[in-house]
Each structure stands twice: as structure tokens, then as C-alpha cells.
Amino acid sequence: MEEYSVVLYKGYTPWQRLLLTAFLLTFWHLSTMAHVTIESLPLQVTEGENVLFLVHDLPENLTTFAWFKGLTNMTQRIAICTMDNNLSLPGPVHTDRETIYCNGSLLLKNVNQKDTENYTLQTYNRHGKIVSTTSMYLHVSAFLWKCGRLGTSAKITIESVPPRVTEGRSALLLVHNLPENIESFFWFKGVVGVKNLMVIWHIPERKSTKWGPAYTGREILYSDGSLLIPSVNQNDQGLYILHILRRDDELEEAEVQLQVDTPPSLFCNHLTSSQLMIQLVPWYPAEGESVLLQVRNLPEDLQAFLWYKSTYGAPIPKIVEYTRAMNSTIWGAEHRRRQWMVYNNGSLMLQNVTEKDAGMYMLEVSKNDSKIEEASVELYVKKNVTQPFVQITDTTVAGHRSVIFTCISPDTDIFIHWFFNNQSLRLTERMTLSPTKCGLKIDPVKSEDAGEYKCEVSNRFSLKTSLPVSWP
Template sequence: MEESSVLLCKGCTLWQGLLLTASLLTFWHLSTTADVTIESLPPLVAEGENVLFLVHHLPENLTALAWFKGLTNMKQGIAMYTLHNNLSVTGPVHSGRETVYHNGSLLLENVTQKDTGYYTLRTYNRRAKILSTTSMYLQVHAFLWKCGRLATSAQTSIELVPPSVAEGGSVLLRIHNPPENIVGFVWFKGTTDFKNVVATHFISDRKSAVWGPAYSGRETLHSDGSLLLHSVTQRDRGLYTLRVLRTDMGKEETQVQLHVYTSLSLFCNPFTSSQLMIQPVPRYPAEGEGVLLQVHNLPEDLLTLVWYKSKFRTPVLKIVEYNRTINSISWAPAHRRGWMLNNNGSLMLQDVNEKDAGMYTLEVLNKDFNIEKAYVEFYVKKYVTQPFVRITDTTVTGGTSVIFTCISPDTDISIRWIFNNQNLQLTERMTLSPTKCGLRIDPVRNEDFGEYKCQISNRFSLKTSLPVFWPR
């Protein structure tokens, strides 16, 4: 086998030879290969943990590969690996915690926040020509909560409190079942367009919310992301969108439709106006019961109406379509056995479960070919189970820290902590996770010794864990 020109550098180290050859060739060769990808395992990393940069789709004709700290600085070499002789050579910034494998993957052990930054992998052929350059960013967190959901089927939802609001009143857009790995919240009045931003808030930023173009001066953003609207007017009605930003760079979005009634119509009957509206009856059905999505003010000149199990016009989530012209009803993929469409457009859902809960959309087309939409959301009544508390303690230089974790299989819950039979009063040494399922005390002092319990609740029930004691 021909000796790689990467290694043909007289009077210098193998790493310097790689740098010399690669830097000369990079002058006229800057192309990259999109096929090579890097995956971080685990995706979220905290101080003291190990992380593997798993490489996929390496070029077939490579003979050497090298890892660098940063994007373009060739002097920040971590390690080089030559495949033809299974030789590994450490670089200038190798800390003794890095290992390069024959498949290109890089293991970084016992990470610290100083390890945060970009990491770049380059592959070479036997002429030292660069075959690919691929980079990824590593974020090392000071602490990573291990409780709550990181990514489950349970979705973030919004509840209007109260469900009906009159002009001049206040309404809370309360968030339920947020993810645990939250970076921040963004509220939009309408769709996710910059001009519709009401407020932005990042968890790590102790400052108040940053208000956007759609801010009216009557909104208050709570620490849990919930949005309070004061002195509402007819201009406030419509769709509100919440975007939850996560530490894994992902995001979740959910929406709610706000109806604002005049004080007189609410006192008499909020459904006597001409606006198309939907009311769930009952609002909180139990699992196995039925719920009627009752339609009010259906236009008399309608041509067609369509129900969707969604807040969007999505064919796969279409339930039923009614065509008055030919007097036909056609059921679609999201229909379930036993569901019925009434003459007034109301939809009867039988034997509902948690998967049936959520937002429904009614779309009506009239004779002038104008489309009118209405939205409704309902929740399925579910009772919580008793949680339990897990204790994790660590002793480090400077003292002992302890983490209490409230363990529960339930989603869409609120959590509070009880210390010596009273609501826990947080101090500067205490940190709650975003959903409050985790409580960290660092460092622990004598006044923290005692009995701890967690209490979970949803809209329908409340349960308290058995007590645990610290020190154990």
C-alpha cells in the first residue's frame, strides 16, 4: 500500500505532518461532503457526563481522519487516526479525555462547560486530499434535570381560565404539560409570524419578558409561560399560538381560540350572536363517555361543512364532510366508529379517550364561497395516581447537594413541594426544574433537614406522596 502523504513529513511529528499537508491542500480545495453526519449521544449533556460523537456515512476511500476543536482553526487538533495502520496520534488540544475510533467517532469523557463549542471532523484520502468536513456544536449544561418528560406523546396544551370571557374581563392562557427541557417561550397573536409576537421569555434570563410587535400593554407573562390578558376587547379574540423552545434545539407549538363576548350577550346567552361558535357538552367528559361538539349560529346558506381533528386543514385528520347540494355525508380517516353528525352541524363523539382530547376545527363554506372557521377544545377527565419521591445526594468539595424528584406516570399535572407539612419556601440555594418535578438544594444546610413530600394535581384530582426524610 502506498504510504499516505499525510505521514511523509521529515523532521516533524505525525500531527504536524497532517497539518502541513492539509493546510496546503485546503488552499485550493474547500469542498465538503454533505453525506457525513455526526450524532451526539446523549443529545443533552451535563457536566461530568460522557458524550459520544457518533459518525455516520464516512467516505469509502478515506485513509485518515482528524478531529478539531472549533470550525476552522487547524491548530486546535484533538486527534488523528490513520486506518491503514490503525495508528492514533494526539493533537495539541488533546486533554487525555478523548478517544477516536476507527469508524470516526469521538468519545469525550467527563465533560465540563469549557468543552462547550464546535467540533469538526475532517476525512482524507491517501493523497491527503480533504474528502469531507463536518462540524457539530456541543452544549454542556451546568446541570441537567432527570425528571419529567423530555419527549413523549403527551403534548403541551393551553386552557382558557375562565373558558368564556366578556369584554373588559381578564383571561389566563394557562399552559399544561410543558416539556421538562425548556429554554423559553414565545407567544404569538395568530400564526408564528414575527409581526404577531406578543412576548418572548428565556428561562435562564432573570429579566422580564421581551415584548413584541403584537404587545398591547395589557398582557402579563407568568414564570411558567402562561399569558394573562387584562381588560380584553373584541380585538383580542382569535387564535393564539405558543411556541416552546427546548434545550435539544427542538420546539413544540400549540394553539387556542379565544372568543370575547359583550357583557350583555354573556349575561343572557353568549351563543345568540351571529358568530359561528362551538361548545363542548360536557366540557370535561370522563374516559368512555360521550361529548357533543355543539354548533351555534350555523350559516343558513352553507354549501358544505367539514370537521377536522386538528387546528389545521389536514386531510389525514379530516373527520367528516357534509355537502348540502347533494345531501351527502362522507366520513374520512379520522372518523371513529359510533361518531355521528347532527343536522345542525354538531358532532357527537362516543366513547372518548385521552387521544380524542384536543382541538377540533369546523370549516363552513357558504353560497358566496366564503369560508368561516370555528375551533373548540375539550379535555378528558382523568384522575392522578399517588406520586413518590426519590432522593439523590452527592458530596463534593464545599458541601453536600441533594436532589428530590417527584415521580409520577401522569402528564398534564401541577406539582408543589411540602416541607415539614408546610408549603416549601424557596431559598437562594434551592432550584426547581421548569415543571417543578425536580427540587435541588446546593449546598444543604441544617435548616434543610426534615420531611419532604410532593403533591400533584390536575383539573379533577389531587394526590400527595408519602414523606421522605433528609438526612436519610
């Protein structure tokens, strides 16, 4: 009985296991001498693949065997085979994708999620009595796109559009490099040192959305994970964190700082508010250029200031620290050899910037009254995209033909657009785009799909198109 338990009990609740035990005991007296086992090849199956239920230790004294879909409903017969004449007959639930072999094994082609079910093999002797009953549960996973970035790890990033937003305007927290295999994602609002509050929880597959305590009633969620905040106010300012749970149970995280400026009519009174501010000059430097993090309204009674780069979930690396009383400047270990400069007014000059320098820069100012003021700014570094290329995967299973076009690029933070015969691709009901649009699947593919395909990648600063590929 133990062997059946190992094969059958995986993935069942205790209540289901109780029913299954009762079912097995019904046949136990008929199969004490039979120890048939079933192996799934491959063990994990994804939509569109083939799976073989390979049977081991088939009894020698049997004359007939049958495969069924389900555990107890014997009317759900797939096929039956008589071994004397090697004759097989399809059953009521046969779909022309199943093939049975004389060793008892069953091949199921081009599986889909509707094939997720228990599959049961029964064997019979010459007297028509059951010799063995063995089942295996098949789980078919949803098709996951694997576009690839030529070995490049594309980390999730979030861009605030615009980088600074004026009160009353709208801010878009734009997500880049969203994973293809998302189970669920969460948006949180919080500040460093304060417990984050959930804004939203979303499960894409179920199209389920739940709003959390930090939801103001204004936030709008997009399918790519981006968050729109209309009519922003000073209360919306601060740190926003995106948590993404993938189907492989891995957790990815990204953060962005939303900066809200006072309207120009009120900003005239900045001398009375004296809010510490940072301005980038220029706003979008290119790789190899210099950028000045210019500080405005530095307190006159400062004792010291500290620059650091904020990295969520990792130790904060200090860039430079300045103490007024000693007129001393101490650089962090990672920045001692770089030709960066800091000024007495708090401003920081970054020279020869690279894509790795992009991120959130924080300024912390200590004053004589022991109070601390903070300001932050997010730096983006312009990088021109490289030309992508298109890879074709053509599959034919049991006469059913499909094709997958994959746009491969070494760049991250990109947008992808597809073209067919030099025209923007118009999707049909047979076409599926991956969440990040890096993959295009046509299933089934038809003669009218023949032609030239190419993809276009772009970021905020540049655009490149692949060379065309012809299919078929």
C-alpha cells in the same frame, strides 16, 4: 502545528484564533518533538460533575510539568509537579478541587460554570526549558433537570382560562408541561392561512424580553411561559401559537384558540348578528363520557359543513362532512369505526371520549353565496391523576454533599407541590426548584434538612400525594 489547531481552535472566533496562533508559534521551536494531546472525560460536562483532563504522549525527557488556567497568563497556575520526587505544589488559583497525577493528567471535581475556561499544560526538561505547551477549552453546561415521566412524552399544551372569555374580562393562556431546558420562547398571534405576528420573545437565562408587532401593551408574561391578556376585546380573538427552542436546538410548539364572547347586554341582539357558535355540553367531560358539540346560529342557506380537528404543524384530519343537497354524510378514515354522531343542525356528538380526543375542534360552513363561516371550540377531557413517587439522588464530592428529590408521575398537564415533614416546603437559599417543580435540589445539604419529603400532583380535576420518603 496541525495537532494543536485541532485541540485549541474549537469554539474560537477568527480573531481569537489569530491570537492563539501567535501564542503557539512562540513555543513552536521548543516543542517540535512533543505531540502531547489532552482528552476530556467526559467530553460534555454539566455542573456538579467531575472532569478528567487525560494526557496522552507525555514526553519522556521532562522533569516537571505545570497546569495553568487560561492561555497566556502564566501567573494563573493551578499546580506544579516535579517527577523526580513526585512532589506537587498548589498554585495561586488552586481551589482544593484539583488533583494532578504523575502521568500529567488533571482531575477537576464538582465543576461549576465559573470553571468554563482554557486549561493549559506545560512540560519542562532538566534545563528548565519548555518542551511542550498544550491547551484544552472546558465548557461547563448549566444543570438541567431530568425529571422523567416514566417514559411518557409530556407534550406542551396550552389551556385558555376560562375556555370562553367575555369582552372586558381577562384571559390566561396557561402553559402545561413546559420543558426544563429552554433556550428561548416566542408567542405569536395569527389565524390559519395568515402570517403569524410575534407578540413576545423571551430568553429566560438572560431574563431578556422583547415585544413584537402584535403586542398591544396589555399582555403580561409569566415565568412559566403563560400569557395573561387583560381587558380582552374582539380583536384579541383567534389563534395563539407558542414556539419553544430548547438548548438541544429542538423546537416544540403548541397552540390555543382564544374565544371572546360579546357581553350579555349586547348578546341579546344575537339574532341580528347570527354569529356561528359552538357550545360544549358538558364543558368538561371525563374519560369514557359523551360530549355534545352543540352548534348555534347555523346559517339557513348552508350548502355543506365540515368538522375537523386542528393540529398545528400537521395535516388536518377530517372528522365528518355533510352535504345538504345530497343529504350525504362522509366520515373521515380515523372516525368511521367510532360511535360518533352528526346532526343536520351541525352539532357533533363524541361518545366514549379519551384524553387523545382533547384539542381544538373546528366547524367550517359553506353557504349558497360561496361564503364560508368558521367557528371553533377547545375540548378538555377530565382525567384523574395517578399517585406519584419520589426518587432520591444523594451525591458527595470532596466532602461536598447535595441531594436531589425528583417527583415522578406518568401524568401530563399537572401542577406539583412539595411538602417537608407534612408542612408545605419553605424554600431556603440552598434549595432550587426545577422550572416545572418536578425536581428539588438542596446544595449543600445540612442536618436541618433531615426529615420526610413528599410531592403532590394535581390537575383541574383531581389531586394525589406520594408516599413520604425519609432523608437521610
